[in-house]
Amino acid sequence: MSQELLVTPLHALHIEMGAKMVPFAGYDMPVQYALGVRKEHIHCRESAGLFDVSHMGQLRLHGENAAKVIESLVPVDIIDLPAGKQRYAFFTNEQGGILDDLMVTNFGDHLFVVVNAACKEQDIAHIQAHLPDDVTMExxxxxxLLALQGPKAAQVLARLNPVVSDMVFMDAAKVELLGIECLVSRSGYTGEDGYEISVPAxxxxxxxxxxxGQEEVEWIGLGARDSLRLECGLCLYGHDLDTTTTPVEASLLWGISKPRRADGERAGGFPGADIILEQIKTKxxxxxxxxxxGQSKAPVREGSKLFDADGNEIGIVTSGTFGPTKGAPVAMGYVQTDFAVIGTEIFAEVRGKKLPMTVEKMPFVPQNYYRG
Structure with a gap:
């Protein structure tokens, strides 16, 4: 099985460091190290954690109409994205469903796009199908791709190049680290301050x-990456988002640029816009x-059915774990709209028992992005 899996450029280092490896999105990836998931999670929240996210897809789009191409596929403004800035986006289909979520960065002479590992091939084909002759995709x-995350990430990376201290959330730049030209953004998937670093393999x-080698830094595996992102209310594609779910159902209205959802000449212009804009308008x-x-200590996992107080099935959990920082089980999922009210008590079925849970505002723990 493992021989069929792809490996990242850091695979041998993970093995050397005693990582427990698991198949993930077609890659042999570290799920945890000697510290264990809970301690890795807490270490990232309190200090600095290093993640190997090289399984993600990295693309460059060249040509003056590159931004126009991507903007036609997402409900987000890309044409007006300033050089040195990054933006979160998602590809939609004609039914208004989400094909993948992604990060788009304007490096001035090209657009840099990072897509999810499991969707890499389909995303590349999707972009390719819409490329005009004057835009090329590399x-x-x-x-x-490395992610350095946590409250001490900035002071650690600044030892390699002080310029990173001047960056704020969603800034991006070409930065030399150890004499190596890297593409660095001040962003991440943990809810903490930090950086994502594209580095030659x-x-x-x-x-x-x-x-x-810095005393603040520990390797962090996929297990803690999942609990960190879930505590901070961040979606995982293929679980909390999919092709049958619209951004409105997914509570991602903030991810649709205002000019693209307001009345006016820039409204719409992306696949499924009619359906999505109608949902926004009519709710x-x-x-x-x-x-x-959760009101008990038992974690509620993905796939658990959700019920109202009368025992009627009303939804399903799409992500769930015990939140080490929150000190309680946390989950996200989908319920009938009437039950999507903060403070509502609903019940998750776990091993035949109905466990009480409360609808809470996300994120479950504060996001600590550095905005200057």
Missing amino acids: IIEDRA NKAEELARELL DIVRKRIGLQ
């Missing part, structure tokens, strides 16, 4: 070892993504 296969281990949806906090 699939980057010779770079790794043949230099990735050198950079990773340098960062791990007529039958289900909605919510956050849930």
